[in-house]
Amino acid sequence: MLDPAVHAKLATLLPPSALLTAAEDTKPYECDGLTIYRELPAAVVLPDTEAQVAAILATCHAARIPVVARGAGTSLSGGALPDRAGIVLSLAKFRKIIAVDPLTRTTIVQPGVRNLAISEAAAAHGLYYAPDPSSQIACTIGGNVAENAGGVHCLKYGLTVHNVRRVRGVLITGEIVEFGGEALDSAGYDLLALVNGSEGLLAVITEVTVKLTPKPLLAQVALAAFDDIERAGAAVGAIIGAGIIPAGLEMMDQPATRAVEQYVHANYPLDAAAVLLVESDGTPEEVAAEMAEIRRVLAEAGATEIRISKDEAQRLLFWSGRKAAFPAVGRITPDYYCMDGTIPRRALPHVLQRIGEMSAEFGLRCANVFHAGDGNLHPLILFDANKPGETERTEAFGAKILELCIEVGGTVTGEHGVGVEKLGGMCVQFAPGELSRFLGIKAAFDAAGLLNPGKGVPTLQRCAEMGKMHVHHGQLRHPELPRF
Amino acid sequence: MNAPNELSRAPRVSTDAAAVSGVVARLRADFGDRAATTPAVRDQHSHGEGLADAALPDVVVFPHTNAEVAAIVGLCNAARVPVIAFGVGTSLEGHVAALYGGVCMDLSQMHHILEVNAADLDCRVQAGVTREQLNADLKGTGLFFPIDPGANATIGGMAATRASGTNAVRYGTMRENVLGLTVVTADGRIVRTGGRARKSAAGYDLTRLFVGAEGTLGIITEVQLRLYGVPAAISAAVCQFETLEGAVDAVINAIQHGIPVARIELLDDVQMDACIRYSKLAGFAVKPTLFFEFHGSEAGVAEQAATMQEITTEFGGCAFEWATKPEERTRLWKARHAAYYAAMAMKPGTQGFATDACVPISRLADCIMETKADIATTGLTAPIVGHVGDGNFHLVVLFDPADPGQRAQAEGLAKRVSLRAIAMGGTCTGEHGIGVHKLDALVVEHGEAVELMRTLKRAFDPNDILNPGKTVPL
DSSP states (O other): OOOHHHHHHHHHHSOGGGEEOSHHHHGGGSOOSOTTOOOOOSEEEOOOSHHHHHHHHHHHHHHTOOEEEESSSOOSSSTTOOOTTSEEEEOTTOOOEEEEETTTTEEEEOTTSBHHHHHHHHGGGTEEOOOOOTTTTTOBHHHHHHHTOOOTTHHHHOOGGGSEEEEEEEOTTSOEEEEEOSSSOOSSSOHHHHHTTOTTSSOEEEEEEEEOEEOOSEEEEEEEEESSHHHHHHHHHHHHHTTOOOSEEEEEEHHHHHHHHHHHOOOOOTTOSEEEEEEEEESHHHHHHHHHHHHHHHHHTTOSEEEEOOSHHHHHHHHHHHHTHHHHHHHHSSEEEEOOOBOOGGGHHHHHHHHHHHHHHHTOEEEEEEEGGGTEEEEEEEEOTTSTTHHHHHHHHHHHHHHHHHHTTOBSOSSSOOTTTTHHHHHHHSOHHHHHHHHHHHHHHOTTOOBSTTSSSOOGGGTTOOOOEEEETTOOSSTTSOOO | OOOGGGOOOOOOSOOOHHHHHHHHHHHHHHHGGGEEOOHHHHHHTSOOSSSOOOOOOSEEEOOOSHHHHHHHHHHHHHHTOOEEEESSSOOSSSTTOOTTOOEEEEOTTOOOEEEEEGGGTEEEEETTOBHHHHHHHHTTTTEEOOOOOSSOOBHHHHHHTTOOOTTHHHHOOHHHHEEEEEEEOTTSOEEEEEOSSSOOOSSOOHHHHHTTSTTSSOEEEEEEEEOEEOOSEEEEEEEEBSOHHHHHHHHHHHHHTTOOOSEEEEEOHHHHHHHHHHTTOTTOOSSOEEEEEEEEOHHHHHHHHHHHHHHHHHTTBOOOEEEOSHHHHHHHHHHHHTHHHHHHHHSTTOEEEEOOEEOOGGGHHHHHHHHHHHHHHHTOOOOEEEEGGGTEEEEEEEEOTTOHHHHHHHHHHHHHHHHHHHHTTOBSOSSSOOTTTTHHHHHHHHTHHHHHHHHHHHHHOTTOOBSTTSSSOO
């Protein structure tokens, strides 16, 4: 229930259609992609100018009301989960592409612009926006910045933080601040890097300048089969170790390929223990040279079969299974848990072997689909929540996987963010020295702790439990979207 | 751009003589010969390169381990005595001057390469490892660390100042190439940031916050770096132009075409003159000149070079002068890296300091041409060099230190360059950092955001002991 005085103040700032308080209106905002957590906010506001955003934030700051910013609501870690006592600030109306500058290869966009819409707008100049989270047809650039989103191509082209030049945002006090600048570097502390991946805890983003990348003339993908999963893991290291940074380097194990084959019919080698997809892009000469080298390394690493896409249609077919892996797995199991740990690449064979052993110990199947080049794992634990004790076993299994990731020098979240989901994992990964720096940063931006409270950085009380994403009978938010 | 004495910002640290002598005595007791108080050592640690406005530390201490660094910082924090991290003293903006005395922490004896992980393309080094030492050590692995600011700086110093250099256009700056750090914070804690994993969405980006913080938020003791495969083919070329504008436009066009050049360096006619004389470069004219380097496969390099030659020809460039042998390339880049000394040698007895403007590539021609005209009005000698592929260029402004009027004029020119870059949507510093000389420009560039930087500084270093008087005006 929103304080009447605050409601009255907000009503002077916004038209009635942009201030929602009735439960039937706020219901669509009760959760994001992590649907096991749900909460109705006291109100939802839909401003369409930066001045309105600033006034809303100043109002909430004065009244000590929490604010949760929201883009498309595709977060997988609860980043946009509302606060019961607070408002949801939707940036859905900030949809303008303000400028595309082919000379500097940048574009200035409002935060509600969809990731893919940027590439569409830049296409006329032979450019595109490189980070490509699988939800790119729906997710917004503001959310991408807040979560430092990755994607299949970030191995070569970097994460969001590497592709954003400047962010304009509003602090909880209503002050408007610019982070970074239009040039390659910017003076002073790297506040731009702090805002990237800050999960809406530091500022509400109102404008973003992103870098654009020239579209490669050619892209080709190699599909390699291995009869041993550890050998496939070692092949990933061999490719990188040979100094090749492929445009994409993805891996699926047998449970995953078998699940997707029934779904996309991409003619994957189903007897293989693991399949690698290795993409090369550039000029035809560069691609030819790199592909020859990739083929050599894969063969040396013991690939039992190597196919190279002959044309664009075949390239997309090779990728189709990888992109559809999650919905495909959803068809063969009542429930699955998705993990998001990241490990140093060289630990891949060891970690895969351990996950295999744990799968046997816990008596639960596990399909592995992941950004192997970055060492970003998305193990999917298959289970049935209706079987007594299976959910608990799954949680224990998942927690063990994340502990393993930290043990080998990795992190509990590669790209989905901490949100509400991984507060527990943060305590395992970070020592009090680091956690207190995080809290210091938060206090410097938002001393009252009103922006997206209860997310991102844990209090010690929360340091008890590891989190996971739980999908029950396809109750994934926006199940139609490809993910990961 | 400003002499430190103009920045009459009151120190927030104690300059209490008893506190300082207590710390000095304790360090002498604990570190013996590794805590030096001789005038020669203190003087050597009182300044970097660039403007010689020296400020002496009271003691110079040479730690060997993270634990020693933590103990020293803890001691200084308790006594409210400044502590300034020092690598090899190649910074250009007065970063290492001990403005309020205190302890200089010389990290050059922390010079071990801790691990090289070829399969992960990364390595971990102590802060005192130099760039050349690292690359010498990597020989034979097929890997290299590309960031090359010219000087043989320490990796710790390069991280602290967010250095870049001649090939940032291809490989990025330290921002893109530091994967993780070990940092000693003001309270004497040892904190590890980032890690071996290539990506992490956990927590705020402490790594990038410490990178470029110039030792004001913590002291970097270890750095995890990204490495790259040595390219199969490397070739370098030189192209001379009739006009400066033609050379700059050729660069802009090349970037727009997306040619993945590893380095593009611009030397104006004045700088070329200096380099020809200083580095005995035969066969070149005193004309605006571009140095290129191409990395890739044999085919890729040939293709890049051919496209580049087409572009330069269009803008009045001459035929490429090739340097494909490693020793020829080395000679060429040595000449480029000696540009600062070559400039100084033009007018013996003068001092020089470097400006560091960086603008969006679309404004580069405007910024350079306006600056060239501005130099002419001052009558000063100020050659232009630049890693123009990323919009970053430098003047080496020469002045007679005995002539206060000339120094003021030189500083005025430098200030105008900074403000011009900021007005064009750029920055006052592409790679050298803020130090003491650009505090005012930082405020012009970032406005409201400086208040956030200030708050962060106070949160990380409440007693203002870490490199006080630098980077962020308090």
